[in-house]
Amino acid sequence: MKLKTLASAIALSGATLIAFPSMAADDTIKVGVLHSLSGTMAISETTLKDTVLMMVEEQNKKGGLLGKKLEAVVVDPASNWPLFAEKARELITEKDVDVIFGCWTSVSRKSVLPVIEELNGLMFYPVQYEGEESSKNVFYTGAAPNQQAIPAVNYLKDELGVERWVLAGTDYVYPRTTNKILEAYLKDMGVAEEDIMINYTPFGHSDWQSIVADIAKFGSEGKKTAVVSTINGDANVPFYKELGNQGISSEDIPVVAFSVGEEELSGLDTAPLVGHLAAWNYFQSVETEENEEFITQWKAFTKNPDRVTNDPMEATYIGFNMWANAVSEAGTTDVDAVEQAMIGQETPNLTGGVAVMNKNHHLSKPVLIGEIQDDGQFETVWETEGVVPGDAWSDFLPGSKDLIADWTDPVKCGNYNTETKTCSGQNY
Amino acid sequence: MKYFISFCLLMFASWMPVHAATTDVLLEQLTTTKLSKLPDMVEQLEAQGDESLLPVFRAWLAGDLHYVKDSKAIVVETDVQGKEVYVDPFSQEQLSGLSSKDVKKIKVNNKLRGLLRGVIARIQLTSNNADVREGAVRELLSDIDEDTFATLEVLYPKESNNDVKEMMQTALSIYTAMDKSSSQTSRVAAIEFLGGSLENDVRNALLKLSRDKNEVVAAAADKALVDINRQVERYALVDQLFFGLSLGSVLLLASIGLAITFGVMGVINMAHGEMIMLGAYTTYVVQLIMPNYIDYSIWVAIPAAFLVSGLMGVLIERLVICRLHGRPLETLLATFGISLILQQLVRTIFSPLNRQVSTPSWMSGSWEINPVLSLTLNRLYILAFALLVFLALVFILKKSSLGLNVRAVSQNRSMAKAMGVKTEWVDAMTFGLGSGIAGIAGVALSQLTNVGPNLGQAYIIDSFMVVVFGGVGNLLGTLVAAFTLGIANKFLEPTTGAVLAAILVLVFIILFIQKRPKGLFPQKGRAAE
Numbered sequence: 041m042k043l044k045t046l047a048s049a050i051a052l053s054g055a056t057l058i059a060f061p062s063m064a065a066d067d068t069i070k071v072g073v074l075h076s077l078s079g080t081m082a083i084s085e086t087t088l089k090d091t092v093l094m095m096v097e098e099q100n101k102k103g104g105l106l107g108k109k110l111e112a113v114v115v116d117p118a119s120n121w122p123l124f125a126e127k128a129r130e131l132i133t134e135k136d137v138d139v140i141f142g143c144w145t146s147v148s149r150k151s152v153l154p155v156i157e158e159l160n161g162l163m164f165y166p167v168q169y170e171g172e173e174s175s176k177n178v179f180y181t182g183a184a185p186n187q188q189a190i191p192a193v194n195y196l197k198d199e200l201g202v203e204r205w206v207l208a209g210t211d212y213v214y215p216r217t218t219n220k221i222l223e224a225y226l227k228d229m230g231v232a233e234e235d236i237m238i239n240y241t242p243f244g245h246s247d248w249q250s251i252v253a254d255i256a257k258f259g260s261e262g263k264k265t266a267v268v269s270t271i272n273g274d275a276n277v278p279f280y281k282e283l284g285n286q287g288i289s290s291e292d293i294p295v296v297a298f299s300v301g302e303e304e305l306s307g308l309d310t311a312p313l314v315g316h317l318a319a320w321n322y323f324q325s326v327e328t329e330e331n332e333e334f335i336t337q338w339k340a341f342t343k344n345p346d347r348v349t350n351d352p353m354e355a356t357y358i359g360f361n362m363w364a365n366a367v368s369e370a371g372t373t374d375v376d377a378v379e380q381a382m383i384g385q386e387t388p389n390l391t392g393g394v395a396v397m398n399k400n401h402h403l404s405k406p407v408l409i410g411e412i413q414d415d416g417q418f419e420t421v422w423e424t425e426g427v428v429p430g431d432a433w434s435d436f437l438p439g440s441k442d443l444i445a446d447w448t449d450p451v452k453c454g455n456y457n458t459e460t461k462t463c464s465g466q467n468y
Numbered sequence: 469m470k471y472f473i474s475f476c477l478l479m480f481a482s483w484m485p486v487h488a489a490t491t492d493v494l495l496e497q498l499t500t501t502k503l504s505k506l507p508d509m510v511e512q513l514e515a516q517g518d519e520s521l522l523p524v525f526r527a528w529l530a531g532d533l534h535y536v537k538d539s540k541a542i543v544v545e546t547d548v549q550g551k552e553v554y555v556d557p558f559s560q561e562q563l564s565g566l567s568s569k570d571v572k573k574i575k576v577n578n579k580l581r582g583l584l585r586g587v588i589a590r591i592q593l594t595s596n597n598a599d600v601r602e603g604a605v606r607e608l609l610s611d612i613d614e615d616t617f618a619t620l621e622v623l624y625p626k627e628s629n630n631d632v633k634e635m636m637q638t639a640l641s642i643y644t645a646m647d648k649s650s651s652q653t654s655r656v657a658a659i660e661f662l663g664g665s666l667e668n669d670v671r672n673a674l675l676k677l678s679r680d681k682n683e684v685v686a687a688a689a690d691k692a693l694v695d696i697n698r699q700v701e702r703y704a705l706v707d708q709l710f711f712g713l714s715l716g717s718v719l720l721l722a723s724i725g726l727a728i729t730f731g732v733m734g735v736i737n738m739a740h741g742e743m744i745m746l747g748a749y750t751t752y753v754v755q756l757i758m759p760n761y762i763d764y765s766i767w768v769a770i771p772a773a774f775l776v777s778g779l780m781g782v783l784i785e786r787l788v789i790c791r792l793h794g795r796p797l798e799t800l801l802a803t804f805g806i807s808l809i810l811q812q813l814v815r816t817i818f819s820p821l822n823r824q825v826s827t828p829s830w831m832s833g834s835w836e837i838n839p840v841l842s843l844t845l846n847r848l849y850i851l852a853f854a855l856l857v858f859l860a861l862v863f864i865l866k867k868s869s870l871g872l873n874v875r876a877v878s879q880n881r882s883m884a885k886a887m888g889v890k891t892e893w894v895d896a897m898t899f900g901l902g903s904g905i906a907g908i909a910g911v912a913l914s915q916l917t918n919v920g921p922n923l924g925q926a927y928i929i930d931s932f933m934v935v936v937f938g939g940v941g942n943l944l945g946t947l948v949a950a951f952t953l954g955i956a957n958k959f960l961e962p963t964t965g966a967v968l969a970a971i972l973v974l975v976f977i978i979l980f981i982q983k984r985p986k987g988l989f990p991q992k993g994r995a996a997e
Contacts, residue, residue, distance in 0.1 A: 077820075078812070078815070078820070080922055082815070082820040083820050083821050083822065083920070086820060200578070200579075211967050239965065239966075240965060240966070240967060241965075241966045241967065242966060242967050242970065244922070244926055245966060246916060246917040246918075246926065247711075247714075247715050247718070247916075249711040249714060249715070249844075249847070249958070250708065250711050250958050250961045250962055251961070251966065253704075253707060253708075253711070254962060257704070260668050260671065260672075261672070261675065262671075262672035262675045262676065274822055274918040274920060277822070277917070277918050278916060278917050278918070281827075281916075282844070284832075285832070285833065285834055285844040285845075285846065285847075286834060286842065286844060287833075287834060287836075287842065289581075290578050290581070291578050291581050291582045291585070294578060306821075309824055309825075309826050309827070314531065315577070315578050315581060411577050411578065413531060414531050419503075419575055419576075419577065421503065421577045
């Protein structure tokens with residue numbers, strides 16, 4: 041018996057990394073996991089793979105779904121954007137999965153989109169992103185710009201009295217779009233052109249000396265200055281180190297980051313970061329019963345008492361629970377039925393509120409601002425009252441002001457122009 | 469020194485009389501107050517005028533202030549040999565039997581930190597240590613209110629230290645200059661005094677004054693600002709030059725090992741970056757082994773990294789490269805394969821997550837020459853270290869018998885063999901030396917950038933660029949090329965941005981290689997053939 045399982049394991053796994061062939065294919069609902077397990081993004085994405093595996097295990101303990109057990113199918117797109125599309129195709133056509141949880145960077149999602157729309161698959165995307173998109177086949181459980189960037193800027197302006205803005209980011213689509221939105225928003229609020237400094241750096245930038253010196257100079261002109269950072273991944277570490285070394289403290293020039301979470305902080309010396317800010321929809325330090333249970337579960341699952349949780353994990357948690365509810369409600373895993381059942385789904389989030397899936401496939405979430413503490417956790421210093429519904433198309437960009445996404449009848453469109461009352465026809 | 473000061477202050481505090489009863493009430497309220505109301509508490513506590521509270525404020529600022537859940541007593545968390553212990557802030561006695569579960573942190577945020585710094589500075593104005601007093605006055609420059617002005621006016625005549633006196637006069641001048649009720653002549657005089665100061669707060673004050681309604685005052689402020697700005701710009705240039713040298717030193721460290729393996733031996737070693745990575749991971753492991761001696765870990769890590777990377781280099785040379793001698797394409801592919809293997813190996817052993825390498829305390833912070841020019845210490849040390857490694861390497865190649873053999877083999881392999889040089893042994897040693905140096909570079913880089921499986925890839929292109937630009941086989945060329953590229957990059961960056969600067973440098977090198985294919989310092993004579 042054991043040998044047979046082993047043999048089938050080898051046969052099934054094929055070119056992909058892992059498969060869990062515990063049962064014959066027809067008896068299970070297959071959950072595809074499309075997260076990089078190698079390459080640059082492995083640092084962030086392996087955590088999400090583990091989260092999905094944990095959720096699947098939990099669901100199976102509860103008896104699975106529709107009387108069937110769930111089965112996770114893990115593939116490794118290796119931080120290679122075109123490979124994401126190939127692996128997505130493989131998951132849907134060869135592995136026959138009913139749903140995919142996956143992607144981290146926007147460029148990987150954009151690469152998967154045409155495939156998933158062509159094959160009418162279903163994907164949950166759990167990371168904060170730049171918006172300007174709503175696909176029938178994708179549910180966005182991370183934050184849209186109005187659920188992270190805009191509230192963070194409001195906090196800086198209203199609570200800390202910031203008047204000068206540095207928008208620093210890594211040079212790719214998410215920071216560029218977010219900064220475009222922020223720039224338009226700031227100008228709407230009457231911030232002068234010369235009070236906004238925009239700076240882009242390549243991925244993995246490590247020599248921050250002159251940029252930090254520039255920021256210091258920009259901030260030394262008498263007006264309170266803050267940095268809004270969309271710097272991605274591990275480039276953050278040398279950035280904060282350089283800030284510390286050049287003697288810029290969080291009281292002088294606070295940095296609010298959208299990509300620095302507990303997971304990223306666990307790999308570095310937090311001393312130079314204390315007091316800097318991050319905006320998320322979830323912090324591990326939030327004290328609620330649901331969160332405590334989730335953290336205990338996570339530590340037990342990973343068998344590591346030091347493992348931390350983070351925002352994209354919560355987004356995965358919410359997405360998975362909503363999907364499970366929608367499947368039970370629809371009584372089938374058929375994509376179209378589940379897609380309609382998803383809209384309006386409500387499930388508790390981990391911060392004591394209720395997450396709602398809106399018509400535009402985006403979630404309603406609370407926004408929290410936290411200060412980094414020396415133990416690598418965040419102290420919540422501000423939060424929105426209630427939840428903020430995610431806005432697929434920003435109101436601050438000229439091209440998308442009039443667009444809305446609504447996947448219910450009669451509109452049924454991801455980019456419906458409210459002025460001309462037409463759907464552009466573009467699918468994503 | 470810093471610890472000594474705080475120790476003195478703590479000692480000073482401990483024999484102070486027992487604080488007033490209201491202070492106790494306030495301290496207990498701290499444990500129940502909401503974060504948004506804590507700023508009021510700071511003000512109320514300061515109003516007690518109780519200097520024995522200084523350790524409480526300091527601990528609060530550092531995020532070490534806790535309270536015991538049961539008794540609501542305020543305790544300070546400190547670190548004794550890697551373990552958390554809790555002490556009473558007033559008696560400094562260690563409280564036994566408390567663990568991190570029994571206590572809760574008293575929250576702190578940026579607003580509170582700012583307030584606390586002010587409070588501490590005001591208490592420290594009367595410190596016995598001149599440096600502390602100077603720091604306290606500087607801290608207060610940004611907002612001098614009437615009370616602070618009055619206090620400083622009283623303290624100023626009594627002050628014996630000249631530096632502190634000057635700082636106090638700066639503070640007093642800012643207040644006088646900003647004070648609309650004082651006479652025009654005294655305001656202008658104050659502004660003239662401020663003209664000599666490079667303090668940021670002074671510049672901010674002058675900026676505000678240059679928009680003053682009183683035209684004479686505004687003109688004086690403008691003039692002072694022009695003077696200051698001229699100086700600031702001059703220092704900014706020095707700063708930029710230092711940034712360039714620092715980037716150059718990183719490039720030099722990363723490429724100098726390659727200058728030997730690629731330059732002298734002619735092996736295109738794509739796994740060079742991974743040798744750097746191994747060195748960085750060695751630093752991490754050394755710090756794991758000696759967690760209580762982080763300050764000295766670097767001295768252990770340097771030889772350890774040299775050995776680890778060097779041995780790995782010898783191994784690669786013996787197992788792979790020597791079998792592919794004279795076949796550069798196969799060598800390139802094989803070493804690329806090795807680099808992937810090493811990356812995955814590290815990923816398997818240490819996880820794909822970046823590892824945290826701590827910076828020794830003597831390498832943290834910066835050397836403040838004046839308020840606008842400060843050089844970061846870690847980069848300063850790395851610059852010196854890079855030059856040292858370079859000199860050591862030149863010495864080995866020029867003066868040691870290994871160096872002689874290396875040069876002989878690289879110039880004419882068959883002749884050297886005929887003269888009885890064991891060329892295979894020399895090859896292995898040369899490759900080991902180059903890899904070992906790369907390992908040492910990894911130790912230095914672990915202080916600047918992330919230690920992760922991809923560390924090496926970030927530097928491999930730059931390393932080849934430097935070696936090719938400097939002239940293959942020429943160490944001096946590598947030195948000049950590294951610093952030229954570093955400085956060029958840093959002078960371009962402010963105007964073009966980091967992305968375009970890197971592109972421009974690359975384009976420049978391509979054009980340069982078109983003109984001079986053998987680099988800055990081409991090898992001459994028979995060795996060049």
